[in-house]
Amino acid sequence: MRVSTVQQNIERQEKVLLDYAKDNNLTVSDRYYWEKESGAKLERPQLMALLDFAQIGDAIIVEQVDRLSRLNASDWELLKAKIKEKDLLILSPELPSITGMIDKDNRILSMIGSFLSDLVLELLVSTARKDLEDRKRRCDEGRKIAQAKGVKMGRPTNIELQNKIRELLLDGMSWSRIQKLLSCSRSTIQKVRKSIDDSELSEL
Numbered sequence: 020m021r022v023s024t025v026q027q028n029i030e031r032q033e034k035v036l037l038d039y040a041k042d043n044n045l046t047v048s049d050r051y052y053w054e055k056e057s058g059a060k061l062e063r064p065q066l067m068a069l070l071d072f073a074q075i076g077d078a079i080i081v082e083q084v085d086r087l088s089r090l091n092a093s094d095w096e097l098l099k100a101k102i103k104e105k106d107l108l109i110l111s112p113e114l115p116s117i118t119g120m121i122d123k124d125n126r127i128l129s130m131i132g133s134f135l136s137d138l139v140l141e142l143l144v145s146t147a148r149k150d151l152e153d154r155k156r157r158c159d160e161g162r163k164i165a166q167a168k169g170v171k172m173g174r175p176t177n178i179e180l181q182n183k184i185r186e187l188l189l190d191g192m193s194w195s196r197i198q199k200l201l202s203c204s205r206s207t208i209q210k211v212r213k214s215i216d217d218s219e220l221s222e223l
Contacts (some may be wrong), residue, residue, distance in 0.1 A: 020053035021063075021086045032082045039112045040080060045082075048072075058089035061098060071103050078108040184211040193198050 020032040025061045033051065050072060054065035066087075069079065079102075081087045087109065088095055102109070180203060187197050194208050 061094040078110045080110045
């Protein structure tokens with residue numbers, strides 16, 4: 020199970036996968052692997068731990084193939100080699116035709132079934148990768164258009180925090196104490212300090 024942000028729900032994915040396994044009479048390991056990582060990264064600790072734990076001929080169950088990979092072509096080849104090393108099968112609710120080829124002992128019925136599984140997996144991974152690239156491209160294009168119209172990009176300024184930092188600096192408090200008190204970065208304090216005229220400090 021993989022999510023990209025803390026807002027996404029692991030429990031929902033878990034229920035989908037367990038229901039899928041139950042509906043297809045699949046025996047599920049008591050070890051679940053989940054992570055909060057980008058699917059565009061190859062070095063994902065939980066994914067690597069899953070591959071190490073898996074036995075030859077096991078299946079990896081994912082809700083969607085993009086939970087497994089949004090990797091570029093070269094990294095996908097490396098991951099695929101790890102999967103093939105143990106003859107692992109990728110199963111997913113979005114691959115019902117592949118699921119239908121599994122017998123009660125969780126074995127592929129034929130070499131044809133294995134070939135089709137690989138073919139469909141390649142297609143879905145390529146689609147997931149293209150979807151990620153398209154989203155990045157659209158974001159970049161949108162950012163450039165916004166910048167051309169004079170829209171400021173980046174995080175909005177926290178005026179309330181800056182005002183508090185300003186007050187504490189004017190009170191003579193050290194930067195270290197301000198950091199601890201307001202849980203802010205030193206760069207934020209530096210930014211506020213630059214906005215304070217030296218004459219304001221000398222009047223204190």
